[in-house]
Amino acid sequence: MRPRFFLCFRGYNIGVRLIEDFLARNNSSRCNDFRETADIISKVGFKMYLGITPVVSNWSPAGDEFSLLIENNPLADFVELPPGHNNLNFSNLLCGVLKGALEMVQMDVDVRFVQDQLKGDNITELRLKFLRRLEDAIPVGED
Template sequence: MAQQPRYAQTPTTGGAPAALAPSASSSAATTSTKIGDRAFDKIEKTSAEFFAITYGALVRQMFIDHNERADIVNTQLDQMGERIGVRLIEEYAARSGAPPCRSPAQAADSVAKIGLKMFNPQRPSQWLQPPRSSGPVSSSTGAAIGDAANGSNGGAVYSISFDENPLNVFVELPDALRQTLWYSNVLCGVIRGGLQQVGFVTLVWYVRDVLRGDDVNEIRIQFQGKERETFKVDMQK
């Protein structure tokens, strides 16, 4: 029987639980970053510890319900994230005030600097230009948005890396799962579901995860086409 993910005990302190709040930073570098910061300030915060433990309990139960099949759990997390992303796009539009995305480059920029910033206190460290192969990407190959590589079907590919993931707090994967389970695969579904609502057809998948022993977390987004938007951003607000 495969081992399930293990969770450390929540540390007890004399103060309130740590809130999902960003660390202090210098001035925002881009307009998108500033929009993301303002949007994050507007939303209601929750306990980081409670958030992580609740998600961990969900993954554990999925693992039990699906006979410890990591591949099925990966799919279920992705599908759950897609449903969340479809709903979060409304929150994104209401809170961010960001303009509509007209190109994959704009969409990728908004995902990293606004969307993920609103719901994840850790700002992505940088965008990377992935190689044509699907192998590991060096963090030294930073590239500007819009300089993404092309995928096998010609779609623009962007990659986002981040050092810390609030979903990973208190989690340790046993060796039996480190090569099969993408613990935070829900994030891929959230990104795909949100982009789908504004007309972008994408493939989104994890490439690296610190829980698997990698030095950084990395999610890759491949844009495959454009469809009619299900949700339109109202710029009259």
């Protein structure tokens, strides 16, 4: 279980820092809802940093959960999972990046792998679920 946590944690730290660069380069305003957030992530964020545009799909009826479908995952190019490590999510870094970046814009989300091309699936699928809006916290003593 340690490799999954480690990769997700590293990705989280990257996402926390990456969002500042994203907001500085992109003149978009605050997203009004989770659907708008999904569009910005797929059409702008992934394109800007990975050169791909995942498909946003499989919305839940409540509109609080969706999938990002990645046809060609650049993080998986030239990678083969070693024998006995089929439970490893090699691109789990993406889950952490998304979680960290969205947390910095006050969105608590759960991000997980559903399908992975390295495991023989036709597509890589990440599932994002909106959990709650985070409140801005003012440090103690700085009213």
